[in-house]
Amino acid sequence: MQAPLWTDFVGEWWSTLSNGIAIALALWGMCVALRHGCELRFIATFANIALVGVGSVAFHGTLTHIGQQGDQ
Numbered sequence: 001m002q003a004p005l006w007t008d009f010v011g012e013w014w015s016t017l018s019n020g021i022a023i024a025l026a027l028w029g030m031c032v033a034l035r036h037g038c039e040l041r042f043i044a045t046f047a048n049i050a051l052v053g054v055g056s057v058a059f060h061g062t063l064t065h066i067g068q069q070g071d072q
Contacts (some may be wrong), residue, residue: 030043033046
C-alpha cells in the first residue's frame with residue numbers, strides 16, 4: 001500500500017504539480033519560438049503563461065495570503 005501524498009509544506013499537491021507542468025510547457029514553447037525565430041509577442045505570451053503558473057504554484061503550494069497575491 002502506498003503512503004498518501006501529504007506533507008505540511010505543500011497545500012494542494014495536484015494543483016501544484018499540474019501548474020508545474022504548465023510552466024514546463026510554457027518554457028518549452030519559449031524555446032521552440034526562439035529556435036524558429038518567432039516574433040517577440042509569441043515569446044512574451046509563453047513567458048506570461050509561465051509567470052501565471054509560477055504565481056499559481058506559489059498559492060497552491062503554500063495556501064498563504066502572500067501566495068494568493070502571487071496568484072492574482
